[in-house]
Amino acid sequence: EAQVTQNPRYLITVTGKKLTVTCSQNMNHEYMSWYRQDPGLGLRQIYYSMNVEVTDKGDVPEGYKVSRKEKRNFPLILESPSPNQTSLYFCASSLRMVGRGHWGYTFGSGTRLTVV
């Protein structure tokens, strides 16, 4: 089954304790990205990656890191989490057609993170 898999689904952590949210897709998509969803602010893009070893900032990158060492994996790293990073996080991937943009985004099931 074609899917984007995020782990964990739920996480409660303490301020300053490094954590990683994993994301993996099995559709051979070149493009992957991370979003956070907050009440009243909607879904906002954190980071994206157009291909292996190619990553760039989205709208709200502060406090996050990403890496793209393999095509299928795109982990989100919080080096020193803070309470304002409490949010619902989504990983997404899409097919990129050169010169024609992106088609058909698939989202993971989400990770609900609470930082206390």
Added chain:
Amino acid sequence: GIQVEQSPPDLILQEGANSTLRCNFSDSVNNLQWFHQNPWGQLINLFYIPSGTKQNGRLSATTVATERYSLLYISSSQTTDSGVYFCAVSKGAGGTSYGKLTFGQGTILTVHP
């Protein structure tokens, strides 16, 4: 950047009723999708529909790209249809918004038995 507006913001229905949700966008797009966010927070892809009409069971969608709007139709609504419906768009290649999906604020649908 591109603006996406959804209407209505809230919708309350009795089971069995039909409804139409609207999405207006401010620029030409090459990708438009409708998502349903269920009560567990999952984003379920309903339609990939940058233009034309598609149907899937009780749901159908139409996008008129030249007029920059899309409609999602829900017929014979069920309580399981409750949740938030999002329209999301992305533009073509190039620019700092490359590949970014821009979401509308969503329509909160509540279906009562």
